[in-house]
Amino acid sequence: MGYFLSANYLRNLYQKESMIRISIYEDNTRLSQLLSLMIENTEGFELMACHENCLEALQNTRTERPDVIVMDIDMPQRSGIDGVIEIKSHFPHIKIIMHTVFDGNEHLFDCLSKGADGYILKKDSSTRLIQAIKEANEGGAPMSPFIANKVLQSFRKPLIQEDFNLTEREIEVLNLLAKGFSYRMISIELNISVETVRRHIKNTYQKLHVQCGPEAVAKAIRGGIIQS
Amino acid sequence: MGYFLSANYLRNLYQKESMIRISIYEDNTRLSQLLSLMIENTEGFELMACHENCLEALQNTRTERPDVIVMDIDMPQRSGIDGVIEIKSHFPHIKIIMHTVFDGNEHLFDCLSKGADGYILKKDSSTRLIQAIKEANEGGAPMSPFIANKVLQSFRKPLIQEDFNLTEREIEVLNLLAKGFSYRMISIELNISVETVRRHIKNTYQKLHVQCGPEAVAKAIRGGIIQS
DNA sequence: TAGCAAATGACCCAAAAGGGTTATTGACAG
DNA sequence: CTGTCAATAACCCTTTTGGGTCATTTGCTA
Known part of the structure; x- marks a missing residue:
């Protein structure tokens, strides 16, 4: 070479x-x-x-x-x-x-x-x-x-995605709930009374047809209401 | 023509x-x-x-x-x-x-x-x-x-996916929790005492570093422990 | 065989959650 | 200008949760 x-x-x-x-x-x-x-x-x-x-x-x-x-x-x-x-x-x-x-x-x-x-x-x-x-x-x-x-x-969400009609505030509360906030903590975070937090959550449960926090959070995440 | x-x-x-x-x-x-x-x-x-x-x-x-x-x-x-x-x-x-x-x-x-x-x-x-x-x-x-x-x-999950080390039973309980079952209902479903259900849930919370149901369910779904 | 992890169960107790009812205020639509 | 809806708030009362501590049984592993 x-x-x-x-x-x-x-x-x-x-x-x-x-x-x-x-x-x-x-x-x-x-x-x-x-x-x-x-x-x-x-x-x-x-x-x-x-x-x-x-x-x-x-x-x-x-x-x-x-x-x-x-x-x-x-x-x-x-x-x-x-x-x-x-x-x-x-x-x-x-x-x-x-x-x-x-x-x-x-x-x-x-x-x-x-x-x-x-x-x-x-x-x-x-x-x-x-x-x-x-x-x-x-x-x-x-x-x-x-x-x-x-x-x-796999990206297509069913077009007939149930519309639960949650208000912005309700979604906000739901998000905090999923983060582990108690009603009291949420009320402080959002500067509203605990009773109002409870109110929002009650309404949310009705709209989602659930009866407790864990179920609501599961349904909200799975339904894309709150981000996963 | x-x-x-x-x-x-x-x-x-x-x-x-x-x-x-x-x-x-x-x-x-x-x-x-x-x-x-x-x-x-x-x-x-x-x-x-x-x-x-x-x-x-x-x-x-x-x-x-x-x-x-x-x-x-x-x-x-x-x-x-x-x-x-x-x-x-x-x-x-x-x-x-x-x-x-x-x-x-x-x-x-x-x-x-x-x-x-x-x-x-x-x-x-x-x-x-x-x-x-x-x-x-x-x-x-x-x-x-x-x-x-x-x-x-977008499908790749972070490889360093935290391993929470939940047992099968704990995952089973968590799933029922996400379905809206109360401790009592879970105990009936699984044919164990309410105290044991509580026990499993307590252990789960420790492993997931959470302190309540909604947070645990959110973390479990997001972490792929329970299916979304 | 000693030891560990998983599953089971119990007791105490305080705090949180959930269901029902009622009410006020502001904004927006018809 | 009236009705609806979202957001706010309060009270009552029961059930559920969640934290702490302790204990037993079983099966697998070092």
């Missing part, structure tokens, strides 16, 4: 640095072989390893230093969700794409809350997964359309 | 039926002209109308019968969010894609909770919008990568 670095060497070096390092967790050997092949034959992708379970996810990740992990959920001994928890708690910057057959709410929101960066269904084309890896690596959040829709739907 | 329908006529008819009907709400004339052009020149797209505000969104929608609506947020007199509320409450099947410069949380989650089906930033390429229209029409949920990421992030 010496002093003379060929253009080729430099290009390879550059390519190496811009390669997306990928690890796979998938217990179905057929599928993992297919994925491996696809990744190895995609320009800019570098397959670090293929694992059949998450038992040593942390060790693997430490040595492989992947940019993106493709993670199945249903694997023997240790589910992919546990893998996500473990990896994300130590390497939050590594992108994890769930790649699974599960299209139900349970697993989906469980994974997302644990920090998954994407969620691609296995029934999607493999091309979609390749594209998803790129997206995740660029900071996006690749999701199958069906999944994206579920996620959006 | 008579009895003889030309092949051409039939093909046109078929094409018309498979066309995606699109309406635009955008107060920036320059941009709306650009979008109109792009849509008119995209195969399978049919531009129904371009509006500068949402004042008559409902009327417009009734006559135009669009499949997909591209909706700006910041428009004079009536915001796109009001438009979404109105249109979605009458035509929930019509897909609405927000097309805006706002990338903050406020507008985003507001729109999503009101029923928007997609959220594309104006800084994205117009091509992306065209693609998004197709996706929305096919039941997907097109989002700019940055937006998709925000949405996913």
